[in-house]
Structure formats: C-alpha cells, structure tokens
Amino acid sequence: MSEKDKELFFSSELLGWYRKVRRDLPWRRSRNPYHIWVSEIMLQQTRVDTVIPYFARFVERFPTLIDLADAPEEDVLKHWEGLGYYSRARNLQAAVREVAASYGGEVPADKESVSGLKGVGPYTAGAILSIAFNQPEPAVDGNVMRVLSRFFCLEEDIAKPATRVRMEALAKRLIPEGAASDFNQALMELGALVCTPKSPGCLTCPVMEHCEGRMAGRENELPIKTKAKPPKKVYRLAVFIEGTREHAGRVLVRRRPATGLLARLWELPHVEAPNESVWASSESAGVWLAGSLAAEGLLVKPKDVVADAEHVFSHLHWYLKVWTAVAEDASLLPGEADDYRWVGPEDFDLLAWPNVFRKLVSDYFNRDFY
Template identity: 60%
Template sequence: MNNSEQKQYFSTELLAWYRRNKRDLPWRRSRNPYYIWISEIMLQQTRVDTVIPYFHRFVDKFPTVDALADAPEEEVLKAWEGLGYYSRARNLQSAVREVKERYGGVVPDTKDEVFSLKGVGPYTAGAILSIAYNKPEPAVDGNVMRVLSRYFLIEEDIMKGSTRVTMEKLAQELIPEGAAGDFNQGLMELGALVCTPKSPGCLTCPVLAHCAGRAAGVEDTLPVKKKAKPPRPEQRYVALITDAAGRVLVRQRPQEGLLARLWELPHTEAPGLLTLPDAAAAQEALAGHLAEDAGVGLGQVAWLMQAEHVFSHIRWELEVYTGGLVPSPLRPDEPQLLPSQYRWISPDDMEQLAFPNVFLRILNAYYGQQAIIAHKK
C-alpha cells in the first residue's frame, strides 16, 4: 500500500468508526461555537469525566457570550474553582469580551480572527473552526500526535515545533471533504480511548491493518517525546489562623502571577528541609512572615496536616499549622489591623470566594474536624 492509499484508508475507516462509536458528550450535542470553545479550554490538562459537571454548571451560569463577558471575574473564577490552571478562565473571559466588542457576540469563523483571541492556540482554533463551522482546519493536540506518530511511524520528537508543523500539515491532508468536525473529533477519540499512551488497544483499533508503528513493533515506544524537567519541590508552612468566632484568616493573592487574585491561607517557604512536623520552626517562620506581610502577631501553633499541590514547574509540599493572632510585637498596644488583601471568613463565605484546590482541601478538612468535635459535644 502506498502512502496515498494509507492516508485514504486511515481517513475513511476512522470517520466511519467515530460515527458508530462516538461518546455522548454534552458539548457534542450542538454546534454552538461558544460551547465548543468552553469545552476545549476546560479539556486542556483535564480529564473528560472531570470536565463534564463543570461544563454543565458553567454554561448554565454563563449561557451566552454576553453573559460571560459581563460577569464579574470573581464569579467566573468561582465557577472554575477546582479545574486548576486559572489563567485559562481569565483568558477565556478576556477573549469572550473581545468577541462581544468586535464581533457582536458571535464567535468568528476565520482562522486569523479566532487565532488572534487571547488564550486560543492552534489546536483550540482548529477545534472551534472544524467542529462548529466544519472548516477543514487541523486540531492537533497530544492525543492526535500520538495517533499520527504510531500510524505513520513518525519518529521525530513531538516536543519540537518543526514536528508539530509536520503533524498539522499531515492532519490537514487527512481531513475528508465536508467532514472536518467529525474527523477531528474521531482523531481525538481514537487517542483518548484506543491509541492510549500506555498499553494501546491495538486489537480494537479501526486502522490497525495499516498502522506502520504496529507493524514495526514500536507502538509502545511512540511517540518520541523529550522528557520535561520534573517540577521543583518547594516546602512551605501554612497558617490556618482562627478567631474567637471560629472564622479563618485568608488573603487574596497578587493581581498578577501564579494563582493571581485567588484566595488562600497565609503561607511561607520553609527555611530548611522538612522531615518531621516542627511547630517551633513553623511558628518562627510564619510569625516573621505575617509580621512583615500583614503587621500582625502569631501565637503558638499546632500541626494539623500535610498537603501537596503540583504546578507544571513547582511542587508545593505543605505543612499546615493552626493558631491564633496575638498583639504584634511591632504594635503591642494597637488592635490587629489587617491589610486590605486579608479577611476573616466563615464556611458560608467559601461559596463566594475562589480558592486553589489545595486550600479548599485544607479548609474542608479543618471544617470537617470542627463539625465532628461539635457533634461529640
């Protein structure tokens, strides 16, 4: 079989397989480009099963471009809470506002216009244009590169920009006339369900007969991918500070940078390697941090729990301590005046404020323990 026949076979069989076997996913029930856009942004770095309930809640709360464009950012971040990678939500809202202002609330249908929107890369642009508008544009993500690497025995490193360009050109050549949306989704579906990263289900693959990688016995070693550097571990002390009313002290992160504008418990980097809980060391580090950051004093602390949060480049290893405020050594006779980024919250306030997942887990664990103690009393 020559290369042209191999391509024709792939396109025909994959499209037929997808139309017989596609999953019933909520964003596939319409060609609404706004819904497709939301789903593609949510699906970046996130599993389908996790995204489904978030997608339903998000489009219920923000059913139109105008609804999302006009919403306060705090509401958008709260609706996104738990999905992580919060810059996705901010970029989505920023781009949606541009669609409202420049295109009258209608998601554009040309490559240049879609690609110019904030947070929309080549894959997302291709997905919107092909699925919503059936334009013959490729949508090449990790799943697609894995499928193409194996089927066509492409052994170039997929982390290289030149390899991505090759893959996009190949994917575009494969799109059957008039079926761009279904074909691109079929490629994604095959990578997600059959041609998986480990232990691919070759015997159930619709294009097994002419898969060059399988024929060469290298399907398990493709695609070639240079390993990324592992995230750098960073050990931190976290202060879960309560007042006489049982409220917890939280603060809002800076306007820019990591987890921008989300709420968190106060925390600071540990000065040395943590091996066992050390309340004295934690109290010293956290007291110094709070005196400098908030102008408040911290009393004796007690260890509560460990937690972890992984970013693409950092892994936070957290030791959480409970405690209370005391008069500041810098202002012993003055009341505890908190800076504007700090506030006391009750469990009900968590319904309005958006927290990174790790602090949600800590707060929920703490409030759960308090409920058990109250019940026992």
C-alpha cells in the first residue's frame, strides 16, 4: 500500500467512524463561532468532563459575544473559578472586546484575523476555522500528535515545537475535501476515546488495520515525549487575620496582582519562608511571618498553626502552613483598600478564589478548625 493510499484509508475510515460514534457535547449542538471559541479556550489543557459544567454556566451567563465583552472582569473570573490557567479568561474577554470593536461583533473567519486574537494560538485558530467555518485548517493538539505518532509510527519528540509544525503539515494534508470540521474533531475524538495515552483500545480502533505503530508492536511506546521537570518546592506561611469590633467574624484577604500566577484572584495574606526549617518550626516561623507581614504593612501577632495545605501547580509545589493572627492595632490594618478586604461567610462566595484558598477559607468559616 502506498503512503498516499494509507493516508486516504486513514482519513476515510476515521471520518466514517466519527460520524457514527461522536459524542453529543454541548458545543457540538451549534456552529455558533463564539460558543465554539469559548469551548476551545476552556478545553486547553483541560478534560472534556471538567469543561462541560463550566461551559454550560458560562454561555448561560454570557450568551453572546457582546454579553461577554460588556461584563465586569470579576464576573468572568468568578465563572472561571477552579478551571485554572486564569489568563485564558482574561485573554478571552480582551479578545471578544477586540472583535466587538474591530469586527462588528462577528468572529472573523480568516486565518490572519483569528490568529491575531489574544489567547488564540495555532491550535485554537485552526479549531475555530475548521470546526465553526469548515475551513481546511489543521488543529493539532496533544491528542492529534499522539494519534499521528502512532498511526504513522513517527518518533519525533512531541514536546518540541518543531514537531507540532510538521504534524500540522501532515494533518492538513489528511483533511478530506469539504469535511474539515468533522475530520479535525474525529482526530481528537479518536485520541480521547480510543487512542488513549495509556492502554490504547486498538481492538476497537477504526484504523488499526494499517496502524504502523501497532503493526510494529510499539503502540505503548509512542508518542515519544521528553519528561517535564518536577515542580519547584516553595514553603509559604499564610494567616487568618481575625477581625474585631465591626469586622468580627471576618478575615482579612487580599487580591493578587493583575499578572502572573493566579492573577486577580483572592487569597489569604501569605509570605514565602526562607527555607523548610524556618517554615516548619513554630518559633522561627512565627517570627519570620510577623516580620514579613510588617514589611507589607500588616502589623499582626501570629498565634497558632491551624492548618497545613499543599498545592501543586505545573511548575510549583506550595507547602502552606496557615496561622491565625491578631492585629496589634486594628487601625493600622488596611481598611477596604483596593487589594485588601474583610470577608465573612456572607460575601465569601462572591469572590473568585484559587482552589487552595477557597477550601481553607471555607473550612475556616465552617469551623472545621480546633
């Protein structure tokens, strides 16, 4: 069988398989380019089952592109809470505002314009153009690279950017005439349902007959991917600063900066310990915590350790010890200043939190301490 015949076999069988078994996913119920765009942003590095409830809530609250463009940022972040990679939400809103301003509120259907939108890279541009507009552009994600690596027995490292570029050339060639939308989704569907990272379901695979990786008995070794470095350990000390008088029953929280990790989300005040030893010893940690907070304008006296928490990011591993603390002089604490506020059980749920702090603060209000 020639290479061309093998490609024709692959495309034809895969397309037929997809049209028979495709899942009924919320964003597949229309070709609304805005809805498909939202789904593709949410699906970046995020599983389908995780996205489904977020997508439903998001398009209910922001049914049209203009609704999202006009919404307050806090509202958008609140609907993204827990989904991770929060710059996706900020970039998405910036991008729909650009579409509202420069493209009359209609998602542009040409490659240059779509690729120029914030948060839209090569994959997402191809996904929008192919899925929403049926244009023959490749949409190469991790699923597609795994499927192609196995079927064509490709040994290039899929962690390298250059590999994705070559895969795009192949994926584009494979798109059947007039079927870009279904075919690109078929590639991803196969990767998600059959050609899975571990123990691929070759026996139910529609293209197993000519899969070179399988024929070589190497389906479990492919794709080749260099390993990521382990996350760096960081030791942090956080505090529940308990309110008194008019702030009784509340704790002091702050909003994170507009860029970087967990941008614009709310958190307990916390500082980095110089090393694990200081962090772990209550004597030295209390001193370090008081000094570091004072340097940030928070004059408090640490009391007790009330919780331990860990949080693992892609590149960081937070070890968190959570203290209680009382103000040495409540008048010296920030009032309702920009990035600080007193929060109680009533308004806790109105703010957008990273999971680790949402759980800690929630437990605190539910008296799960002591």
